[in-house]
Amino acid sequence: xxxxxxxxxxxxxxxxxxxxxxxxxxxxxxxxxxxxxxxxxxxxxxxxxxxxxxxxxxxxxxxxxxxxxxxxxxx
Numbered sequence: 001x002x003x004x005x006x007x008x009x010x011x012x013x014x015x016x017x018x019x020x021x022x023x024x025x026x027x028x029x030x031x032x033x034x035x036x037x038x039x040x041x042x043x044x045x046x047x048x049x050x051x052x053x054x055x056x057x058x059x060x061x062x063x064x065x066x067x068x069x070x071x072x073x074x075x
Contacts, residue, residue, distance in 0.1 A: 023039065
């Protein structure tokens with residue numbers, strides 16, 4: 001007799017992998033729409049995947065390109 005909980009767990013793991021692989025492919029091929037990029041961000045967040053900006057990663061480069069909105073006046 002097959003344990004249905006193991007079977008379901010395997011199915012969900014395969015589905016999770018398929019979603020991750022498809023999102024990755026669409027993004028790296030430049031095919032992803034804005035909505036799909038949003039789904040990818042949520043997918044990462046839901047899986048507790050985050051990134052810390054450093055001098056040698058894409059998040060750091062994105063941060064470096066952002067304007068500085070701090071008020072430099074003494075006021």
